[in-house]
Amino acid sequence: MNRQIIEGNWKQLKGRIKERWGKLTDDDFDVIEGRRDVLIGTLQKRYGITLDEAEKQLRDWESTSIH
Numbered sequence: 001m002n003r004q005i006i007e008g009n010w011k012q013l014k015g016r017i018k019e020r021w022g023k024l025t026d027d028d029f030d031v032i033e034g035r036r037d038v039l040i041g042t043l044q045k046r047y048g049i050t051l052d053e054a055e056k057q058l059r060d061w062e063s064t065s066i067h
Contacts, residue, residue: 006034006035006036006039007034007035007036008034010033010034013034014029016065017029017039017061020061020065021043021046021047023046023047024042024043024046028042028046036058039058040054040055040058041054043057043058
């Protein structure tokens with residue numbers, strides 16, 4: 001999925017993202033505002049994972065969750 005899909009559908013995707021990554025707070029979502037790179041960085045911070053792992057998790061989620 002490309003960056004525009006997350007940004008363009010942010011309001012619809014927030015609920016699905018919250019289900020998958022429950023540690024993200026409402027404040028996190030306010031900061032992310034649909035920006036994929038910020039989402040990856042926030043996942044990295046909240047879950048204590050590497051950048052590569054955060055990117056992989058998001059790619060995997062995108063490939064199964066967004067059609």
